[in-house]
Amino acid sequence: MKINFVDNVHPVLSTRLTVAGHTCEDLSDRSGEGLLAQLRDSEGLVVRSRLMIDAKVLDRAPKLRFIARAGAGMENIDREACQQRGIRLYSSPEGNRDAVGEHAIGMLLALMNHLPRADHEVRHGIWDRTSNAGHELCGSTVGIIGFGQMGTAFAQRLLGFGVKVLAHDKYRTGFSNEQVEACSLEDLLNRSDVISLHLPLTPETTHYANADLFARCAKPVWFINTARGPITDTAALLDAIDAGKVRGACLDVLEFEERSLGGLKAEQDSTLKRLYACDKVLLSPHVAGITEQSYFKLANVLADKILRDIEEGKL
Numbered sequence: 001m002k003i004n005f006v007d008n009v010h011p012v013l014s015t016r017l018t019v020a021g022h023t024c025e026d027l028s029d030r031s032g033e034g035l036l037a038q039l040r041d042s043e044g045l046v047v048r049s050r051l052m053i054d055a056k057v058l059d060r061a062p063k064l065r066f067i068a069r070a071g072a073g074m075e076n077i078d079r080e081a082c083q084q085r086g087i088r089l090y091s092s093p094e095g096n097r098d099a100v101g102e103h104a105i106g107m108l109l110a111l112m113n114h115l116p117r118a119d120h121e122v123r124h125g126i127w128d129r130t131s132n133a134g135h136e137l138c139g140s141t142v143g144i145i146g147f148g149q150m151g152t153a154f155a156q157r158l159l160g161f162g163v164k165v166l167a168h169d170k171y172r173t174g175f176s177n178e179q180v181e182a183c184s185l186e187d188l189l190n191r192s193d194v195i196s197l198h199l200p201l202t203p204e205t206t207h208y209a210n211a212d213l214f215a216r217c218a219k220p221v222w223f224i225n226t227a228r229g230p231i232t233d234t235a236a237l238l239d240a241i242d243a244g245k246v247r248g249a250c251l252d253v254l255e256f257e258e259r260s261l262g263g264l265k266a267e268q269d270s271t272l273k274r275l276y277a278c279d280k281v282l283l284s285p286h287v288a289g290i291t292e293q294s295y296f297k298l299a300n301v302l303a304d305k306i307l308r309d310i311e312e313g314k315l
Contacts, residue, residue: 001065001315003044006035006051009070010299013046020307036060046070046302047077049261055081065315066090068306070298071289072150073228075201076259088315090305093149095298096289101153103288104196104226107250111282112137112222138162143192145185145208147172150227151198155180166191190218201228209233214240220247226288229255235271241280248280252288261286 001022005014014024027038035051039061046068047053053067055078064087067077072093082089110116113134121128140163144151147169155165156179165180168188176182188195195217199205209225209232223246225232234255240246256264256272264272275281309315 001043001310002041002063003046004038004042005046007046007048007070009046009048009302010296012296013068013070013299013303016300016303016307020310039064044068044306049076049259052076052259053082054078058082058085058087066306066309068092068302070095070302072096073200075228088309090302092298092301092305095301096291096294097149097153099291099294100150100198100226100288101157103252103284104154104224104250105157107226107252107282107284108194108196108222108224109137111248111250116282117279137194140164140193141166141191142194142196143168143188144180144196144198145169145188146198146200146227147175147180147182148198151196154196154198163194164191186216189213189216192217192221193219194222194224196224197227197231199227199231201230206230207233207236209237211236211239214245217245220244222247223249225250226252229253229257229286231255234275238271238274238278238281241278246280248282250282252284253286254283257286 003017003022003024005024005026005028008028017024027035030038036057041063042061043063044066045061045064048070051057053076058064058081066088067082068090069077070092072091074089074091077089079089114132118132138161142158142163142165144155144165144167147167151167155167158165159179166183166188167175167180168183168185173182197209199208207230211233214236223237232251232255237246237249241249254264258265306315
């Protein structure tokens, strides 16, 4: 099978596929027509976020049998068009679930304890212990919206903090256990001190965290989004912070990101400027799932899935 790599991923994937007898070709340095022209013989594609794979791109790859994304989200792939063509899809959320869970915990603790501000002040000769007194996570109720790989990993990281964990997932049931209580969205909004989003980006989830959701929270919450930027209505979040409905927010992702996730859009609108000026928001550049370890695991998980399906005759 001829497999083209549109983006850079850990070489363990190409190595394992090559050892199994497949031909791997790196197209990560190609773009535009130069890239599309190379897809005519592709039977497999390995991608991240650089290429939007829609019906027009698929038409250029008539032999395509599978697409493998080194990551969790599949919003850059037209899944319906792939289904119509019988193209099998793979993702690897198992590969960076631990990274995302740890990053979410790290951001939350840093925000609750004013660590970015305290670090900045100490470096500038300010020794303010009173204003930088923190808030303990212990004793809080943490609500997780979306209980797939990422939400589950976040819940696991919370176990040693003495918190109550609630989880709501519209498409999953029966996952309650001694550590996690499955509940309705309304129940979660009524009881949570912390709310963390772990949802895929779909038309249904765009601006999921909006003015209505924040208004329905029974008490001021700490808010976390490590999923996709457009899931949060940033203007509504800032309004909720100003109104005291949100105590602070951790955003690893922004709705102002380019579609490729490679940076922010060139235009700087007033909401983004307002976000930068808000000291109750902690930001990071969409790196929650990126670690030295996850770079390997994302590719290795794909190798496991692809080679297993080939062996079982599904590809």
